[in-house]
Amino acid sequence: MEVTSQRLAEQRDDRTSWRRLIDDHDRIAERCADLVALLQRRGHNCAAASRKLLELAVLVADHLGVEDEVIDLTAIATEADYSPETVAVMAAELDALRREWRVFIAHWLPTIEPADWYEFRGEAEAMLARLTHQVQRESALLYDDALRAGVIATGPVDLQ
Numbered sequence: 001m002e003v004t005s006q007r008l009a010e011q012r013d014d015r016t017s018w019r020r021l022i023d024d025h026d027r028i029a030e031r032c033a034d035l036v037a038l039l040q041r042r043g044h045n046c047a048a049a050s051r052k053l054l055e056l057a058v059l060v061a062d063h064l065g066v067e068d069e070v071i072d073l074t075a076i077a078t079e080a081d082y083s084p085e086t087v088a089v090m091a092a093e094l095d096a097l098r099r100e101w102r103v104f105i106a107h108w109l110p111t112i113e114p115a116d117w118y119e120f121r122g123e124a125e126a127m128l129a130r131l132t133h134q135v136q137r138e139s140a141l142l143y144d145d146a147l148r149a150g151v152i153a154t155g156p157v158d159l160q
């Protein structure tokens with residue numbers, strides 16, 4: 001039983017490592033860029049867009065589950081460098097994005113219909129820009145400060 005508890009603790013530490021969170025942010029930004037590139041091509045590739053959106057939705061959901069484990073600690077760590085008002089605004093903006101993301105995903109998945117392509121394209125471009133901005137901001141503001149404050153740990157270094 002003790003080995004299992006230790007293994008779970010190690011997995012939690014790995015899941016909440018700085019490297020994991022930043023890597024998630026990088027993957028989310030890359031997937032957003034891939035989907036935007038698809039949207040800007042000629043033609044209406046609804047199947048590919050549905051697949052890419054589903055992959056992104058799963059990645060975001062997984063990341064949010066991990067991020068929720070550390071976000072309160074991160075907010076506490078940033079209060080030393082950012083005013084409580086700034087922290088509150090950032091939290092409110094994240095909450096709004098989360099709500100609007102859920103509505104967006106519920107509306108457009110499981111499939112994007114060809115007749116709705118232009119509506120999807122407009123909404124997706126706006127949502128993906130917001131999502132990309134959020135993950136870049138979190139990486140720059142929240143996690144860098146949390147790392148300096150020792151709230152979250154760096155992941156293992158890859159020496160390859």
